[in-house]
Amino acid sequence: MNSADIQKPRVGLFVTCLVDAMRPNIGFACLKLLEEAGCEVEVPQAQTCCGQPAFNSGDDATTRAIAKQIIENFEPYDYVVVPSGSCASMIRTHYRDVFTDQPDWIERQAALSAKTWEVVSFLSDVMQYQPDGIHYEGVVTYHDSCSGLRDLGVHDQPRNMLAGVEGLRMTPLKDNDACCGFGGTFCVKYPDISDAIVSAKTQNIVATGADTLLAGDLGCLMNMAGKLSRDGHKVKTYHTIEVLAGMANDGGICGDGE
Known part of the structure; x- marks a missing residue:
């Protein structure tokens, strides 16, 4: 055929x-x-x-x-x-x-x-697709967003796909599966609790020494990138799909990772 x-x-x-x-x-x-x-x-x-x-x-x-x-x-x-x-x-x-x-x-x-x-x-899982010839130079750590991990079982898939990206080095994140504190309207209703949660998360991110943070939910990424930026940490933040598509070519979410 x-x-x-x-x-x-x-x-x-x-x-x-x-x-x-x-x-x-x-x-x-x-x-x-x-x-x-x-x-x-x-x-x-x-x-x-x-x-x-x-x-x-x-x-x-x-x-x-x-x-x-x-x-x-x-x-x-x-x-x-x-x-x-x-x-x-x-x-x-x-x-x-x-x-x-x-x-x-x-x-x-x-x-x-x-x-x-x-x-x-x-x-x-469905298309059995792995992008070829993608390059990203950096040390990357990964945050597992709550809904993707717990409701949908998204864990190995992004890691396996990122392993095929040339130049990318992965380093583990302590409490990678802990909430980032965003939670949609949660961060608006309970800002003090949300800030405490994201503070713990960003401390763990900085401790990895990674120059790039990846995840699969923009809400989580914006929350973590905003906190990193406010605290003066230069960590580039991207959605995983941007790296896999070879389209992570700016300062990342918040635009000040470099």
């Missing part, structure tokens, strides 16, 4: 509101790698938030309205791919919680949730 005859999987890229507003480079990096992996990628224009802030605040009615819009816009695709463990987890594991009394939507929700993936795990 000619390779041109093989149908490419259709992927709906859920960019996330944070990526769209604060770090579009992550979205472009996702698009690049997904296409290189052999996917046909589209970005539905009607997408907005995944609904997690409303869900975490107990507003099930608003969450349900957002979820219905996401379901309707992403149903046509073979896969929904998300550059965020927390947003992917919201769609994959928590949408069912707001449709328990709406049986006409439960089946549609379950079908969408089953085909929703965090981007690095999708590239690794």
Whole structure:
């Protein structure tokens, strides 16, 4: 069979509101790698938030309205791919919680949730893809974001893929699986607790001696990068997908890592 005859999987890229507003480079990096992996990628224009802030605040009615819009816009695709463990987890594991009394939507929700993936795990586990010829010169440490690790089992995939990046040296992070203190609206509702948590996290980051911090959630990355910057530490901070796509070529998130 000619390779041109093989149908490419259709992927709906859920960019996330944070990526769209604060770090579009992550979205472009996702698009690049997904296409290189052999996917046909589209970005539905009607997408907005995944609904997690409303869900975490107990507003099930608003969450349900957002979820219905996401379901309707992403149903046509073979896969929904998300550059965020927390947003992917919201769609994959928590949408069912707001449709328990709406049986006409439960089946549609379950079908969408089953085909929703965090981007690095999708590239690794579904597409068995490893980018080739990517170079990043630096000592890197890795933070495991809560939702990606605990809800989706994202742990080995980013490490295995990063091991193929030329020039990149990985160093372990103490308490790599501890929360960074962001937690969406948590950092707004409980700023003192959030600051204490992120302070402990950034102390561990600095102790590694790494010049670069990577993770798979922009919210976590912004929280840690902001704290590092405020405390005067020059640590470049990127989403893992930016390094894997060869698109980590600025100062990183907050832009002052160099």
